[in-house]
Amino acid sequence: xxxxxxxxxxxxxxxxxxxxxxxxxxxxxxxxxxxxxxxxxxxxxxxxxxxxxxxxxxxxxxxxxxxxxxxxxxxxxxxxxxxxxxxxxxxxxxxxxxxxxxxxxxxxxxxxxxxxxxxxxxxxxxxxxxxxxxxxxxxxxxxxxxxxxxxxxxxxxxxxxxxxxxxxxxxxxxxxxxxxxxxxxxxxxxx
Numbered sequence: 072x073x074x075x076x077x078x079x080x081x082x083x084x085x086x087x088x089x090x091x092x093x094x095x096x097x098x099x100x101x102x103x104x105x106x107x108x109x110x111x112x113x114x115x116x117x118x119x120x121x122x123x124x125x126x127x128x129x130x131x132x133x134x135x136x137x138x139x140x141x142x143x144x145x146x147x148x149x150x151x152x153x154x155x156x157x158x159x160x161x162x163x164x165x166x167x168x169x170x171x172x173x174x175x176x177x178x179x180x181x182x183x184x185x186x187x188x189x190x191x192x193x194x195x196x197x198x199x200x201x202x203x204x205x206x207x208x209x210x211x212x213x214x215x216x217x218x219x220x221x222x223x224x225x226x227x228x229x230x231x232x233x234x235x236x237x238x239x240x241x242x243x244x245x246x247x248x249x250x251x252x253x254x255x256x257x258x259x260x261x262x
Contacts, residue, residue: 113155115141115256124149124226126256129156133163133232138253141226143260148177149226153214157206163232165202166212167246171227177217185213191242200242206232225255 113128124141157163166187170176176199182190187204199216206212220226231246 113139113254113256115139115258116261117141117144117258118261119145120261122147122149124151126151126153127155129158130230130232131158133159133161133234134249136229136231136249136251138227138229138251140253140255141258142255143258144173144220144224144226146220146223148217148219150181150215150217151226154211156211157208160208161234162208163206163212164204164235165200165233165237165241165246166206166214167198167200167231167233168214168216169196169198169229169231169245170218171225171229173220173222173224174226174228175219175221177219181215181217183215186210187212187214193242196245198245200237202237202242 113126116125118125124144126139126141130137175197176192176194179192182199184190184201184204186206187201189203191200191202193200201214218226229251231249233246
């Protein structure tokens with residue numbers, strides 16, 4: 072239950088906690104430049120010891136596909152833990168990740184999300200679609216999945232969100248086409 076109009080968004084990923092009230096969310100929206108100029112900072116940590124990649128940030132616009140680039144990821148299997156706060160004023164009903172050429176989706180038994188009840192792997196498009204759920208404004212979306220980095224290089228993931236329920240055709244063929252904004256993430260490496 073939301074009391075007195077306060078929305079709380081909690082990012083829980085490898086010990087990172089952030090709480091945002093509705094007033095703070097409105098203030099962030101006012102101070103956040105349009106996504107065409109620069110998105111709210113996103114950051115990644117590559118934990119080479121435990122083979123985990125943590126990506127956190129926020130999304131302030133639904134008008135672009137957001138491509139994130141984690142530089143210099145070694146070959147092998149990685150558990151990716153992603154959490155982004157919805158700073159838009161619309162709920163997200165589904166989330167699509169399309170992986171770049173250096174990366175393939177790993178073991179699908181390791182896919183999960185707190186907000187979405189279902190996911191569909193689409194190998195023909197090298198994509199993963201989360202659906203049957205909702206991420207309201209101010210809430211964080213959490214996703215965990217395994218990828219296999221085929222060659223040493225950048226881990227590239229393009230993210231698209233939709234505000235309407237999805238159809239089987241959208242899963243098979245992809246979400247709507249939008250301009251892509253690309254961000255090379257500031258990355259810490261734990262060795």
